[in-house]
Amino acid sequence: MIEVTLLGTGSPVPDAHRAGPSTLVRAGHQTLLIDCGRGVQQRMAGAETSATALTALLLTHLHSDHIADLGDLLITRWISNFDPQLPPLPIIGPPGTAEVVSATLRAFGHDIGYRMKHHADLTTPPQVDVKEATEGVVWDVDGASVVLAGDTVPCESLDELAAGAGAMVHTVIRKELIAQLPQQRIREICEYHSSPQEAGATAERAGVGILILTHYLPPVQPGQEDEWRAQAATTFSRQIEVGDDLHRVQVHPGVGSARFGTSP
Numbered sequence: 001m002i003e004v005t006l007l008g009t010g011s012p013v014p015d016a017h018r019a020g021p022s023t024l025v026r027a028g029h030q031t032l033l034i035d036c037g038r039g040v041q042q043r044m045a046g047a048e049t050s051a052t053a054l055t056a057l058l059l060t061h062l063h064s065d066h067i068a069d070l071g072d073l074l075i076t077r078w079i080s081n082f083d084p085q086l087p088p089l090p091i092i093g094p095p096g097t098a099e100v101v102s103a104t105l106r107a108f109g110h111d112i113g114y115r116m117k118h119h120a121d122l123t124t125p126p127q128v129d130v131k132e133a134t135e136g137v138v139w140d141v142d143g144a145s146v147v148l149a150g151d152t153v154p155c156e157s158l159d160e161l162a163a164g165a166g167a168m169v170h171t172v173i174r175k176e177l178i179a180q181l182p183q184q185r186i187r188e189i190c191e192y193h194s195s196p197q198e199a200g201a202t203a204e205r206a207g208v209g210i211l212i213l214t215h216y217l218p219p220v221q222p223g224q225e226d227e228w229r230a231q232a233a234t235t236f237s238r239q240i241e242v243g244d245d246l247h248r249v250q251v252h253p254g255v256g257s258a259r260f261g262t263s264p
């Protein structure tokens with residue numbers, strides 16, 4: 001069984017009640033973090049996990065809202081670990097990930113230096129193992145399956161990745177509302193995000209078991225959950241989850257193996 005926890009359901013717009021985009025997937029003894037938006041580690045604490053418990057970090061894409069707390073995550077995992085056997089943190093993301101990770105570690109270079117100087121048992125800087133992937137399955141786990149869609153419009157590669165998955169976590173924006181805003185830069189985000197109806201259609205085509213919506217823009221206001229669910233239900237006939245931060249969804253074994261793909 002896989003458990004999906006929406007850690008942060010926000011977007012780039014700061015929100016008093018929603019952390020930035022990030023999702024936790026627990027499968028057996030594996031704990032995967034997908035994206036690390038602002039406030040991710042506070043939400044991880046809320047989900048009773050921590051940086052040192054992570055099996056891997058997967059990045060859907062390199063927008064700031066999805067990697068805002070990368071530095072904090074790497075430093076925290078490093079200084080709160082007392083296990084000399086802790087392996088380097090596997091980080092899988094799109095092209096550019098290696099550059100972003102090394103630049104982030106460089107940005108914290110002074111801090112890393114201070115701490116290594118002061119604590120004799122910190123003998124190396126934070127250890128990471130970065131792999132870049134462009135398409136297809138990036139993490140394989142036996143049993144149930146979950147697909148994480150990043151900021152995306154419907155596309156063929158996502159259809160292929162999602163085919164037969166137990167669940168799909170999909171970012172969504174209400175295009176009919178965003179399209180009315182006066183600022184062109186904000187309206188342009190419609191070009192690379194899906195509406196609930198489009199996310200539903202993708203999930204329906206792929207035969208996904210559960211559609212989990214996240215990255216709500218504008219933020220879902222209390223009492224509006226049914227409205228978002230109803231829009232996705234116009235195109236998707238099975239279970240639809242709309243939730244706040246720390247909303248948990250259980251995914252039971254279905255067809256196929258686990259697919260944690262990136263679809264930027």
Ligand SMILES: [Zn+2]
Pocket residue numbers: 011012021063065066151215
């Ligand atoms: Zn985003």
